[in-house]
Amino acid sequence: MRSIQRRLSLGLVGVLLVVGLLLAQASLWLFDLGLRRYLESGLREEAESLLIALVRGPSGMQLDEQRLAPGYQQPFSGHYFRIDFAEQTWRSRSSWDRELSQPQRVGLQAELGDGPRAQQLLIYRADYRRFGHELSISVAQDYTPVLDSFKRMQRLGLGFGLGAVLLILLLQRWTVRRALRPLEEVRLQIAQLQQGLRGELDSRVPEELEPLVAQINHLLAHTDASLKRSRHALGNLGHGLKTPLAVLVSLTGRAELSPALRSSLQQPLAQIEQRLSRELGRARLAGEALPGAHFDCGKELPGLFATLRVIHGADLALSWEAAPGLRLPWDREDLLELLGNLLDNAGKWADVQVRLSIVQEPGCYRLQVDDDGPGIAAQVRQDVLDRGSRLDEQVAGHGLGLAIVRDIVEAWNGHLQLLDSPLGGLRVSVELPLRATGR
């Protein structure tokens, strides 16, 4: 989709060019027409004065030189005439060796005639009758200076026109940018929304945008509320199922049961429990649905680490590093689940140290959990990752926890890797790609 700004500019340039050219050309044409009319009356007067200059002389009809305008005497002056009568043709001295051709029709000629020295001539022909002779008088005037000035005007007009178009474009750009600023702000806010920097759009927008922003905010609130509702319902379901399950698990410990019966009860119960935990955990995931979601490292990690310290005791050195103010654009509960499980696993296997680092890299975030435990041999790492997907083969430790981690990472199109840790144990590296934002 092209930007509105560019579209408006292109449209405006097109309209301005077409209208401007039409207008300029039409006004030139009208001016030319008016000028020719004006010159026509001058030429008629000249033809008439030539007629008056025709006098009856001793050898028939002759032209009274005294009465001729000086322009007709001077060569190439731009004023020419030609008088045709009987079998004779007289022409002005100014036309020198070049003969002015006689136009076909009476009146001002629409076409410009060729004159001497590349002059373009405006020609007028009038027919008279004098002293019993049929006369045809053609007068011509050089039109080249006018044409030249027209060309000059065209060039000037083109220059001015282009300047005006440029100015208008700049002004339009400025106006459009001003008018579209609210849109731009909304665009920025949506980008922030996707980066998890804000929870909803600012509702103070021009009224044209109000329904859009209100609708987006409504959708956000709705998604958030339905996520909360479904998590609550899942929590209730879990509570409702796991409490009786706890009773059953407790009952299997009774001494009245034979060992064989006990183990054949315990195994399916364990399967039910694992299945339940996995599916409930998976159903709780927000995944990519929430654009306003975010995880504030500085705010959430201390609580998580305090919890882990309670679980693993004060002997385990748990530490984390993340840039101050770092916010990850994913749901808080999902990320807590991801990090909680990874760190809990690391804590189970670690000797004395577990370290988390969260780094923003171009295009992704990298989460790394290191421990100084025994680690996992390179050749069995893939098995450990796969085991998460086969519920019946799970063992405590790098088992169910890693399965839910895999579910979360997959929901975010991320990448999970098991590597050697510089601390000596296992490094779990999670690469989470940034979601595409506005630009």
Add this chain to the structure above:
Amino acid sequence: MRLLLVEDHVPLADELLASLGRQGYAVDWLADGRDALHQGASEPYDLIVLDLGLPGIPGLELLQRWRSGGLVTPVLILTARDSWAERIEGLKAGADDYLCKPFHPEELQLRIQALLRRAHGLANQPQLQAAGLQLDEERQCVSRAGVAIELTGAEFRLLRYFMLHAGQLLSKSHLAEHLYDGETARDSNVLEVLVNRLRRKLGTEVIETRRGQGYRFGAPGS
């Protein structure tokens, strides 16, 4: 050790009462949050096992109100809500440990033992040790220098309490409050008999009698 169990699911509560009783804990059971709010703060419990989905007052709010009221008794949350966000919330509200349902009874037993030891500053011991004695809470017997000494249930309960409070002066009424649940008649003569039986098994110097004040276990120099 006297425990308060707050759990509204009756079959689970029955199971827990039975198994905790077998492990020598005196347990009071409440199913409603409102009752628990009052009783948890007024009775001298050594530990509270709290379910979160309670009628009356939700478990988390109950815990927050206890803590803001100055209650320092260790609280173990027992819940089906096992997400990390909920665990963090629970511990922020003032819980000391968090156990997810369903759980194995042994797991609960271990958590309770660990929590009690931690609450008495004995966090790092795999077994309870005091005054040269080692208490095996699993088998309910005590050993000194590798020699196992069998105990009856009542003796075990009293000795465990003594060992968790080694060096402290404990009055008879204090002991009675912490060894019996709210419904058992408390007879101080029974306590005297038990103390004498323990002295016979472990040596008279282990428990010192302060006339009119009470008993002291593992006094310095003994």
